[in-house]
Amino acid sequence: MLENFNTYINLNLNFLNQKKLLLAVSGGLDSVVLTHLCKEAKLDIAIAHCNFNLRDKESNGDEAFVLNLAKSLDLEAFIQHFDTNTYAQENKLSIQMAAREMRYNWFQELAEQLSFDYILTAHHADDNLETFLINLSRGTGLDGLTGIPETNGNIIRPLLSFSRETIENYAKQQKIEWREDSSNASTKYLRNQLRHEVIPKLKEVNSNLLKNFETTLQHLRETEDILEESVNAVLKRAIIDLNNNEITYNISEFLKLNNPRAYLVEIFKPFGFTAFNDVLNLLTAQSGKQVLSQSYRLIKDRTHLILAPLPLDDEFNDxxxxxxxxxxxxxxxxxxxxxxxxxxxxxxxxxxxxxxxxxxxxxxxxxxxxxxxxxxxxxxxxxxxxxxxxxxxxxxxxxxxxxxxxxxxxxxxxxxxxxxxxxxxxxxxxxxxxxxxx
CATH class of the missing domain: 3.50.40.10 (Phenylalanyl-trna Synthetase, Chain B, domain 3)
Structure with missing residues (x-):
């Protein structure tokens, strides 16, 4: 695996060489193996560990393990404690979403403060399949079916082409120790249900599941490129004004399309809109009608749609x-x-x-x-x-x-x-x- 990892880095992620890298390390199999691989590949790395204080002694054990890992590999380690339950309650998030938000916010703060060029996470091919199935089960557009991006800003995921089985085999061959998160065995969460109950059955049916899945993702990404090109062509014709954070669209350009709703979804989804039947109805609504997202509003103005941020709640003082x-x-x-x-x-x-x-x-x-x-x-x-x-x-x-x-x-x-x-x-x-x- 080390040889394949080095080859993959040099062919696909060569920009990581000579860069300052921060690795997100939980202490679990995937992140520990990634740490060893990066060390062997002579990449310039430090590690960051989040203690979410959700599993009492087990959480503290993970922290101690990561500190020992860093010491054994002569790496700098950063540790952060979080009050996850309070953050989740205050921000009305699930525990999982709260942990994710706090984790990535902290990683970005470290990267900015200490001049790390990239943040590396240990997501792999099985994670990609799980994410695909989660999005599929919840209902999603094409973007939800194209998998976890290997590069997303300064976030890099260099293990996405490797399976969990490959990673575990490498760890056992190299006698690498890791921590098992007891919560991963629970089927309380959908991801764990898919991991333990659904995906193993799919692999029994088709031993080439992950390989074929990667081929499917490639086709979907190519289709996404075609869609993006088509949407951009429509936007080029439809946008007639960009001014003061407002965008004005010519409605007639949307009405010419065979399936205007599909284009409206792709154009306005990034602005937080979800009620796309209402957005579609705006095209033929009376002037002054509007549809709101959490941060924006779409307003029908005669022959145009105007996209603008929601007005501030501050009352105007004379x-x-x-x-x-x-x-x-x-x-x-x-x-x-x-x-x-x-x-x-x-x-x-x-x-x-x-x-x-x-x-x-x-x-x-x-x-x-x-x-x-x-x-x-x-x-x-x-x-x-x-x-x-x-x-x-x-x-x-x-x-x-x-x-x-x-x-x-x-x-x-x-x-x-x-x-x-x-x-x-x-x-x-x-x-x-x-x-x-x-």
């Missing part, structure tokens, strides 16, 4: 501007106030007003139902809601719109339209320029 202030920060921008002698050609991001018509402090606030103003250049007043509708503003644009007010009268729908009542006339003595800059 911003007051005193007469002596020459600039004021507002969300994402700054308002500049300057006395000028003449008018220049104005734009949406600046207005000129008769300073003597203003009452201080000025107020920047969000709009509310019932607000109205007298749009510059038009006769009569108009409700802000009607103005937004006429301007075809999206729901997001409406939410972000702010008003500059004087004595509860709207001076400016900021960055959009000034109010007629404050305009500069022939009798104006003091002209105030108010400009918005990002």
């Amino acid at each position: 911003i007051y501007i005193n007469e002596e202030e020459k600039d004021k920060s507002i969300p994402s921008s700054i308002l500049f106030l300057e006395t000028v002698k003449t008018l220049n050609a104005s734009s949406k991001n600046e207005i000129f007003v008769d300073a003597e018509t203003l009452n201080y402090p000025l107020v920047v606030r969000q709009w509310k139902e019932g607000d109205y103003f007298y749009p510059l250049g038009l006769n009569g007043k108009k409700k802000i809601s009607k103005y937004f509708k006429d301007e075809k503003l999206s729901l997001l644009d409406k939410e972000k719109s702010l008003l500059l007010c004087s004595n509860n009268e709207i001076v400016w729908v900021i960055n959009q339209r000034a109010d007629q009542r404050f305009k500069v006339t022939n009798t104006t003595n003091n002209i105030l320029k108010i400009a918005l800059k990002k």
Whole structure:
């Protein structure tokens, strides 16, 4: 196995040579064998062990074993204790998920603090098959059937092509000791049920199960490449705007597809969406309808879909501007106030007003139902809601719109339209320029 391991590293993971590597070592068969193989391959390694304090003396025994392993191989070892039960309760996670999250978070912290280039874990071919069957049993898309990735960022799994049987045979031949986790014998967890009851039966039926499974994974990964290429082609046509963490899609491009739902799943699943029938229905829904994930929302805006982060819960507080202030920060921008002698050609991001018509402090606030103003250049007043509708503003644009007010009268729908009542006339003595800059 050592020869095959060295060959595999040199052919497929040659970038690990001359790099600083952190090995995740539980004390079990797989990680202990990986440690010995990496040592024999003369890779630059240190080991990290997590004590999750879930098995009392057994957990402490694992820790002691890993420390002795490190000493015997002259390796640096890092040990971390976790209160797994408390973390799981506080974060509403299963014990297994809590342990996984804490483990990888700590590994990444070590890698960043101590300049490890890669983190190595001991997942092998049988783990890959178990993960495939777990995902299959729970219902999954193609990405859930392509197996554990050998390389995922700075996480490397160099044993994925080796079976558990091969690893155990090597350990016995080399008289390598390891720790048995008593929880691995329990069939309480689905993975253990598959490991002890299902997969052995499958191997009895087909002795080439793992080899054939690897072939299947290769076909699925190739199909995934085709799918990704197709989805990217659709996105290239559908995306019409990327701005301020928002993405705008042309709905007509989705409606042209033979199976739009399949594409919507692939496009919006990374943003946490799961209710894909609702997402599909957005294509033909009324403008303003939206579907939410935990972090994002999809909004139907006439002929478009807009993807945007969920708004923060923080309540907007009115911003007051005193007469002596020459600039004021507002969300994402700054308002500049300057006395000028003449008018220049104005734009949406600046207005000129008769300073003597203003009452201080000025107020920047969000709009509310019932607000109205007298749009510059038009006769009569108009409700802000009607103005937004006429301007075809999206729901997001409406939410972000702010008003500059004087004595509860709207001076400016900021960055959009000034109010007629404050305009500069022939009798104006003091002209105030108010400009918005990002």
